[in-house]
Amino acid sequence: MSPLEIARLALRNLARNRRRTALSLAVVAAGTAALVVTAGFVRFSFDGLRAAMIHGGLGHLEIADAAAAAARGAALDRPASPALADWREVRRALEALPHVTAVGANLHLMGLAQSADGRSVSFVGVGAEPDRERRMGFEVRLREGSDLPAAAPAPGADAALLARGLAESLGVRAGEVVTLVATTPEGTLNALDVTVAGVVTTGVAELDTRFLKLPLASAQRLAQTDSVSNLLVGLDDTRATGAALAAARAALAGRAAPLAVTPWSERAPFYGQVRDLYLGIFVFLGTIVVVLVVLAASNTLVMSIMERVREIGTLRAIGTGRGQIAALLVAEAAWLGALGALAGAALGLGAVLGLNAAGLRMPPPPGAVDPIDLRLALVPEAFAGGALLMILVLVLAALLPAARAARLAIVDALGHV
Amino acid sequence: MSGAVREAPVFRVEGLTRSYRVGDADVRALAGVDLEIGSGELVVVAGPSGSGKSTLLHLLGALDAPDAGRVFVEGRDLATLGERQRTLLRRRRLGFVFQAFHLVPVLDALENVEYPLVIDGVPRAERRARAAAALDSVGLGERMSHRPDRLSGGERQRVAIARALVHRPRAVLADEPTGNLDSGNALRVFELLAALGREHGATVVVSTHDPELVARAPRVVTLRDGRVARDERRPEAVS
Incomplete structure (x- = not known):
């Protein structure tokens, strides 16, 4: 049969x-x-x-000084030291690679935020480049006010986005001024007045109590450095992460100060x-x-x-x-x-x-x-x-x-x- | 001494015994049966209920194995055959007709008759033609596409007869084939079996306790209490 x-x-x-x-x-x-x-x-x-x-702050790839990267954890709220001095050259090399939509520089900060009425709350902050982050598809979840301007602010015109919980703790709203105090790489304290451009949420309740974001130029003014903590690489297709990782490592090989190239998945143990x-x-x-x-x-x-x-x-x-x-x-x-x-x-x-x-x-x-x-x-x-x-x-x-x-x-x- | 090779009987049994366990008791269905049935013979196995008729047919058809004694089919000792060889013997050399017809309900008459050829791998066109011819020969050429539930008892048994003969077996074993039929249909089915057996040159062994059929058989083996009480040949019988 x-x-x-x-x-x-x-x-x-x-x-x-x-x-x-x-x-x-x-x-x-x-x-x-x-x-x-x-x-x-x-x-x-x-x-x-x-x-x-990826679009909430990790990017597809992170480029950081190898020694600095090894010394810190992977999470967003653990600031890396501003160890990347020649980041503009590195960025140029990376932005020439296939699938790369933009490479944004970040400077991580920790410090104290103070409102005009004297309330102080500790913060973790990131100095970023809004224009590049938009090209990388990063999301800003505004609850109030407006996003950061694309262009770098002139001295004295610094602005910041405060996470909802932090803004509530400080009792401030969009348009009000807060003073940020942070330590410089040399160990001295520096302060910067910033206008609250908007109130945002990170999407993570715990981080919302401490997070703020300001333009890279403002962050560098506060930290008194021209260096950045890391570079975030955005890709046009997440499936190209493996190929872009290999291409980035090849492009950055042979530097005197080695760089660590880390894919998003290794920086997101939560995922x-x-x-x-x-x-x-x-x-x-x-x-x-x-x-x-x-x-x-x-x-x-x-x-x-x-x-x-x-x-x-x-x-x-x-x-x-x-x-x-x-x-x-x-x-x-x-x-x-x-x-x-x-x-x-x-x-x-x-x-x-x-x-x-x-x-x-x-x-x-x-x-x-x-x-x-x-x-x-x-x-x-x-x-x-x-x-x-x-x-x-x-x-x-x-x-x-x-x-x-x-x-x-x-x-x-x-x-x- | 003759130089001619004597053809082996289709069936030969020696000292056949078979018991069944019913509750706590052993029931002896066959108690030492010796028998030979030749090629082309029509044999009726008669006897009252419980005399061992069905058991004998089961053993002849390699459906069961005896407790003692031997069964030879076309000279081959069934005890020496493996399961697969017994299956092939039933598929190719024997045909079966049962009291309850046992047609496959989801297949129509033609497909039921075709089934033995399907399991033997006969090409579709050939088996369709052979099955149609077999149904024609039992007078059901017009009922080929009917499923069993749309056929009368007599018609179902005629389909079963066509199924038993379609692969041109050497012998047909019919266990009480008329038991579920009225007397008119019973006679027609018996005569059909006899006629088709003759036409195909097949040995036909029919078990029955219907005296009308017994009267028409050219050879009657009567069983009583598991033994052959009488083996009577009657060349004058009408079938």
Whole structure:
């Protein structure tokens, strides 16, 4: 009996008990749809978190003095010393590389912010280049006021963006003046009056209590340095990060003072932790789905075999081999898996499109400030993987009952009531 | 001494015994049966219920194995055959007809008859033609696309007969083939089996306790309590 004949007969057998087959198909379809929807949610969350990390301040690559980079942690709020003196030359070399949209310089600061009425709050700040950050696709989440001007401010016209929590602690609003006090590389204290251009959120509640951003020129005036802490490289495509990393390392090799080129993923341990957590949840959910499908499908397959014991005996009597019987029953399971998965893929597609169209919002994730849109990505590999998983699961569930049916004693089977 | 090679009987059994466990008791279905059935013979195995008719047919058809004794089919000792060889013997050399028809409900009449050829890998065009001819020969040429649930009992058994003969077996074993039919249909089915057996040159062994059929058989082996009580040849019988 050819595989085609077996597949054809198996499909016919599924039509015997339509209600039971429909129930099994519904279980497989629901399982597949659950996998597709969950994968869509997980993928969208990964993509969103990655974009938030990259465009929220990490950039795709960071260039820093190797010794300085090794001496500090990766997080944004741990200032690096202003160790990059020839950063303009380095930037020129980097901006000539493919996929690079812009290279922005950052100077990290820590100090004390003081309001006109005498309130003092410690801050972590970054001096940045707004024009380049815009080209790199960095987001500024303004809650009040306006963004920093693109051009470097003249002395005496310094401005800053204050994170919401910091602005609240100082009791200041856009347009008011605060005094920033920070230590210079030489260890002396320096102060700078800045006008609050706007109030922003970093998206991270904890950081919002301390963060401020000011133009690079203002930050350099405050720190009394011409150097920067690091350079952030923006790319036109996150998938090009690996290639750009290699190109940047090659372009910067051989310098007297070596530079460390670090991809965003190594500077965002949080992303890795979230991804591992989500993948863990996905695997857990997938396991539950598989167990449910196996239980439901096994029941269907065993019932279907029990009802056909006499027929199986007849088929064996007239010369059907044990392997042919087993193959027939396994093919029925494979059909259930394939058809159920197909229905599940359609159901999952409908659910993804429907939920996206519904525009639902979810509460802020732990540590975040804003609610997030509930959106699901279409993940082709989840459709294909879900379908293959269902077929595999059904086939595995069928192996034991099929083997048992194939080994039935013919005379007993013929006399089965 | 003759130089001619004597053709082996289609079936030969020696000292056949077979018991079944029913509850706590051993029920002896066959208690030492010796029998030979030659090529092209039509044999009715008669006897009351429980006399061992079905058991004998199961053993002849390699569906079961005896506790003791030997079964030879076309000279081959079934005890020496493996599972796969027994399956091939049933597929290619034997045909089966059962009391309850045992057609595959999801296949139509033509597909049911075609099935033995499908499992043997016969090309589609050839097997369709052979199955159609077999259905024609049992008078169901017009009912080929009917599924079993749309056929009468007599028609179903005729489909089963066509299925038993479509692969041109050496012998057909029919276990109470008329047990579920009224007397008119029973006679027609029996005569059909006899006629087609003759036409194909196949040995036909039919178990029955229907006296009308017994009366028409050219050879009647009567079983009683698991033994051959009588082996009667009647060349004058009508079938």
